[in-house]
Amino acid sequence: HRWPRFLPDGRHFLYIAITHNTARDPNNGIYFASLDGKENRLLMQSDSQADYSSGHLLFLRNATLMAETFNPKTGSLEGTPSPIADQVLLDPSTWRAALSATEGGLLAYVSGGIAAxxxxxxxxxxxxxxxxxxxxxxxxxxxxxxxxxxxxxxxxxxxxxxxxxxxxxxxxxxxxxxxxxxxxxxxxxxxxxxxxxxxxxxxxxxxxxxxxxxxxxxxxxxxxxxxxxxxxxxxxxxxxxxxxxxxxxxxxxxxxxxxxxxxxxxxxxxxxxxxxxxxxxxxxxxxxxxxxxxxxxxxxxxxxxxxxxxxxxxxxxxxxxxxxxxxxxxxxxxxxxxxxxxxxxxxxxxxxxxxxxxxxxxxxxxxxxxxxxxxxxxxxxxxxxxxxxxxxEQGKSFPINLVTNWTAALGK
Structure with a gap:
């Protein structure tokens, strides 16, 4: 269990759970949970953590950053995933994507794809x-x-x-x-x-x-x-x-x-x-x-x-x-x-x-x-x-990208 991320109400949070048992264990993924223990369920299968911003769940599919409409109170996904950015840096050894987002629509991520x-x-x-x-x-x-x-x-x-x-x-x-x-x-x-x-x-x-x-x-x-x-x-x-x-x-x-x-x-x-x-x-x-x-x-x-x-x-x-x-x-x-x-x-x-x-x-x-x-x-x-x-990997740059009002690009 890694990379917890509190949701706006301060009572619910996201985290990633990974097992080493098999390469594609169905329980590997992003979970929605609550501090009182009443909620703890799988949202989607994934090999890296998720973030939340402006009513959307941000997550990686391979090395592509995706966004999907998400209700942080009920923990429900409500829409179709949309690509936001390609080749986001991912460290598969720690299941960590190099991204961070704010509730106000500010998004930062590092380019580079899967780290070698x-x-x-x-x-x-x-x-x-x-x-x-x-x-x-x-x-x-x-x-x-x-x-x-x-x-x-x-x-x-x-x-x-x-x-x-x-x-x-x-x-x-x-x-x-x-x-x-x-x-x-x-x-x-x-x-x-x-x-x-x-x-x-x-x-x-x-x-x-x-x-x-x-x-x-x-x-x-x-x-x-x-x-x-x-x-x-x-x-x-x-x-x-x-x-x-x-x-x-x-x-x-x-x-x-x-x-x-x-x-x-x-x-x-x-x-x-x-x-x-x-x-x-x-x-x-x-x-x-x-x-x-x-x-x-x-x-x-x-x-x-x-x-x-x-x-x-x-x-x-x-x-x-x-x-x-x-x-x-x-x-x-x-x-x-x-x-x-x-x-x-x-x-x-x-x-x-x-x-x-x-x-x-x-x-x-x-x-x-x-x-x-x-x-x-x-x-x-x-x-x-x-x-x-x-x-x-030597000789490769890993630029940091900063996007303001990133949701404006959805649906374009």
Missing amino acids: NQFTWYDRSGKSIGLAGEKVLNVNHVRISPDGLKIAADPGESLFDIWIYDVARNVSTRLTFGPAAGTAPVWSPDGKWIAFNHLQDGYLNIYRKPTSGMGQTELLIEGDEKNVQNWPSDWSPDGKSLLYAVGDLIGAAQLWELPLTGNDRKPRHLMPSGFITRDARYSPDGRWIGYASNESGKFEIYAVPSSGIGGKWQISTGGGQQPLWRRDGKELFYLSSDDKLMSVPLKLNADSVQADAPRALFSVANSIAPVSGLVAPYDVTPDGKRFVVITG
Whole structure:
């Protein structure tokens, strides 16, 4: 449920409700509701929010802005939809159209159509050095393979699926196939498997599938009433365990470790607390885990022994999330709270971590916003010299249009 919009009486409102279960769920749409709970019903199917202005409901059909006569007291549509503007900017990842209107007939919207993303390569200075693959829609995670030759990501217009992009051959191959969303890919250390989550019967379960595409998908973690959402985070360097987070990654998240070998496959709860812990990554030698936690009141990056025995070291300062290790373990990267890619030189001792002061490498303000663990917008090559970042479509302008007395154009 997102993007509520009060109607003139202050007692009724509009909102959009979306389910991830299927690509075209009949319950996805714009709803009319009241504060006393007596009204809550579907007005129309839609993949983006609605607005109200001058006796009309404003909504998108594909990327075209439509207006239809609407009674805000009864919540009834009374007429035929009319097009108002073409190619209105739409972010399908948040079901948000870039539009706003007033009761007095003032309309503002951003042109641009459905927002696309790109995988952009950067060097350590922040210089753009090329693109990987074609433009995609609605991608939230990107992972470079252990050999640095492939990229796994989860694009999708209505639902996500896992795709593998071969950097050298410039070829994309689909790994997963609906009918529900598959997202959050994680490579095995030998590059032969990808773990991901997939919605099944209302639960986000974790599966793995061979990267060759051959063979069956294998269930690793099955969700239940206590653990509804399960998100793979990292595969251990020895291939014997998987880090994952349980929770919605926004208001709640706890880290767990799943054994992948042996007879005892019972998950282990890491650092149980009332705080959010997520974005976990094993160090290249497997002896440490870097992760993000809000225990200080804001998200910071910490490192703890993967054995669960020992101390804890704070790596970031001033806020941080999405930690990544360089392959040799001598550097850790993370995203700062002001959208900068940070670097921290490290020395990993037998029982401690020595971290230098963080320094900014470059701004990633054009990336998709890493506002929660739901998004992993960058990855680093094994040598730490190049970064792939999920960015907005480059070279495209997004002008803001302001229309006064927009209803005058109706019926023309």
